[in-house]
Amino acid sequence: MTDILIIEDEDVLARSIVGFLERRGFSAGFAIDGQSAVALFRRERPRLVILDVRLGRENGLDLLPTLRGINPEAQIVVMTGHGDVGIAVEAMKRGARDFLMKPAPLAMIAGMAAELILQDNARPVDVTGVDRIVGRSSAAIDLRATLRRLASAAEGLQPPGVLLSGPRGSGKTLAARALHETVQDIRGKMECIDCSVGEGQVETALQAGARVLMLRHVDAMGEEEQGKLVRALEADPGLWVIATTARNLGALERKGNFRPDLLYRIQVGWVDVPPLADHSSDILPLAEEFARRTAFRFSRTRPRLTGEARVKLLQHDWPGNVAELENCVERAVIQSNDGMISAGDIKIIDHSEREEAAVPNLTKMEETALVKALRVTGGNVSRAAEMLGISRDTLRYRMEKFGISRR
């Protein structure tokens, strides 16, 4: 019996995946076309299949119903070309469990195999440093690499400052903490300040012995606090700043709302944290991680996401980024009660609908104003028209239009 079957028409690639998996203790085999893949699948009953969508002239997706018909319990992960989220969604509608985007590093394939085969509920929750950043997209890989590079250059950064820039909820604070955890031995104690909350926090943090200031939402820092910070940084050149912003600080500086000398000090190291929509291949690994963490927190067995639930998560564009995904999965885990998270448990808050509801209806407002003016004036049309700032004739016309009587 084989644990993992690789269905991949590129013989050399298939062999290297198999070799890598075997060195990590899995038994693996491969097939280079549909027909031999089905025969091997039937004979070896693998628990996991990694299926390339482009299988020579064949479409790998066409194999899905056959494989699922033979053994519906086997997990099937499809490999798609980079950026082909549409194909991944299609594959999952047809029963695939997950997807990988090519080129997928071998370590990532092995990690996914371990996760799916061992169903490791017991994976430690206390991963530290840059490893806390979940994701297998090239954006996540780049982010971890940039943070590691900055961490190793941390001692030499002059002046010592790193700016993490990206939209709300994208993971800037997590990246900042990950960076600090990696360098804390050389940089020392960190105090976190949310600059949108108020003034005076820099002083308090310094009094508490901070050697690193984490400034969340630094774009919201007031003028006076900016001045204090610049003076503190001048007095203590070893003080480190890790700042996060969702707004363009350069533009704020040009408008005179951000001090150029502060900007110069904090954007020595620069990290861009992308919106979740730009790395949608991380949606499912992140959702799995949030489900695992929430289940752990509430001492529950980790619920499984059904295929429909996965498709629903993939099809949303997450304007609130990772924070929105995290909230959504947490709610789903709390609501689920049969060990499964189904599409119905995934409640996506439609921001456009909420915004639509928040826009007042002008006709309704006009009618309400007319009724109110007539009630306040006891039905006196002249006084009501005066209050409303319109002529008596206009008021009469409007009353008729809305069918409003004087009382």
Ligand SMILES: Nc1ncnc2c1ncn2[C@@H]1O[C@H](COP(=O)(O)OP(=O)(O)OP(=O)(O)O)[C@@H](O)[C@H]1O
């Ligand atoms: N790649 C990731 N892996 C694991 N968890 C993540 C990742 N990105 C974000 N998160 C989690 O998502 C949530 C939101 O992230 P975070 O608070 O870092 O966003 P932010 O960009 O700082 O938001 P804001 O702009 O509102 O301050 C946090 O709970 C964080 O731990």
